Amino acid sequence: MNPFTLHTLAALAAGVALALPMGAHAGLDNDVPSCYVAHKLSTQSAPADKLFYVLIDQTVELDDGLKASVRNNIRRMVQPGSRFVISQFSAFSQGRYLEVLNTGFVESPMTEEQAGNVPMSKVPGFNACMKQQGQYALGLMDKAALSAMNGATHSLNQSDILSALKQVSVAIKEAPEKNKVLFLVTDALENSSITSFxxxxxxxxxxxxxxxxxxxxxxxxxxxxxxxxxxxxxxxxKPSTTGSRAERDGYRDPDTMRRLQTFWGEYFGKSNAHLVEFGAPALLQPTTY
Structure with missing residues (x-):
């Protein structure tokens, strides 16, 4: 059997209904075609045991170095047995609502027992498909992240970070995966009817x-x-054109940033989450499960 190509996977994504284990995508569409379904196997992948949720704030314009960091940290997390979701948000009052861009499930390889019940003629093609499935998922994530980051603008007057997080928390809590990671790309500066930082x-x-x-x-x-x-x-x-030299340079003093980090640590603590790393602005340790 000829191995499936990325082009074939893309065609499957567009035209084939996927049969995933219940709970694998928690009610969201899966944009990554199943190799088990494509090769008509009688078995299926184990459910995802890891969730990686990326939430990008489109009121924040990142420089090229930070954009590269976002992409690199995403690549680390898309692994066999993982489910991913990538979303964007900004100010709900200005038409930039919370939107899921892509979601997908990267299947786990067959166990030895499963492989023993599959015709040998199907194994090479299936294995090739599995390798390309991971590449396909990474491509989806990378394209979506770039689209969200390149569409960001400082011109929006509000940033509804807390409202977006409240909505996202429902999906993350209900997700069946035991190992859950939220990668939040934001300036962490709420500016809404609730409060302004x-x-x-x-x-x-x-x-x-x-x-x-x-x-x-x-x-x-x-x-x-x-x-x-x-x-x-x-x-x-965004560097200001008026005010003091510090304001024009976008300077943030250490005490101000400490208070900001303290707030978000308390917020996530009260929201049944753990703030592992507060990149101000860059991460000092990479994302990991």
């Missing part, structure tokens, strides 16, 4: 406890089902 042309020196009271009062605390969280881009500011 800005002052003039800079980051406000917030009081984390008071901000948490506002969040609780606005019913914006979520439940992420024990997910681990990585933030990239925290505190990023």
């Amino acid at each position: 800005y002052t003039r042309n800079s980051v406000a020196k917030i009081d984390p406890a008071k901000e948490m009271q506002k969040v609780s009062g606005g019913d914006l605390v979520g439940d992420f089902g024990g997910a681990r969280v990585y933030v990239l881009g925290a505190g990023l500011l």
